[in-house]
Amino acid sequence: MAAAGRRVLVGRIVGLYGVQGWLKIESWTEPRTQIFRYQPWQLETAPGEMREIDGVSGRPQGKGLICHLPGVEDRDAAAALVGQDIHVARELLPPPAKDEYYWVDLEGLEVVTTEGVSLGRVSHLFATGANDVVVVRDGARERLIPFVQGTYVRSVDLSDGRMVVDWDPEF
The missing domain is CATH 2.30.30.240 (PRC-barrel domain)
Known part of the structure; x- marks a missing residue:
């Protein structure tokens, strides 16, 4: 089965950080900061509806991760994104090792x-x-x-x- 066109769930937006549009995220990549290398992100804005975002920046903050999305400049715009799943195109991920599978x-x-x-x-x-x-x-x-x-x-x-x-x- 071809992986082309498939999306992989790699994280979720879980909260707000500050007043300038930064977001707290949960990452399921290994290591967890690897999520920032896989771009563009595809946010699931509604069931079956995806919004593609490129140019995401982020870093570790305390025990978690925070990120900034282009065009999200204030807390209100960021609040609308909380709870959205973060997907990336399957082809962005490295090939799995022998006998390992995504x-x-x-x-x-x-x-x-x-x-x-x-x-x-x-x-x-x-x-x-x-x-x-x-x-x-x-x-x-x-x-x-x-x-x-x-x-x-x-x-x-x-x-x-x-x-x-x-x-x-x-x-």
Whole structure:
């Protein structure tokens, strides 16, 4: 599955900083300051509506991060952005290491068992602390499969759009 045109959620605007339009942000990049290298940002202004912003500057401040967006010059303009998710184009991210995957690249893959039984498609993933979990949907049926490579996830083939799992289709 091609990554072109896909967006990756990398952070969120979480608060205001000062009176000159600066914002507090939460970053999910590693290291967290890497979020400033991935530009332009795409802010989700409403469900399905994106606003592209280039030229974002920012820095660590205390235990968090702050940023300034071009054209946002006062606290009122900044307040309108609080709560918006920060996305970047998938192609801006570095290639993952061998046997590592960006979640966005796994979404939409067909999931089949080692016996060839189709379980559906990857809807999304979530972290539990112990391991990530793949949510596989087939119509109204939903399966939660731990993303443990070698144990449950036997192979991932992004070019063929398929993930093979060792999983009981009845579970």
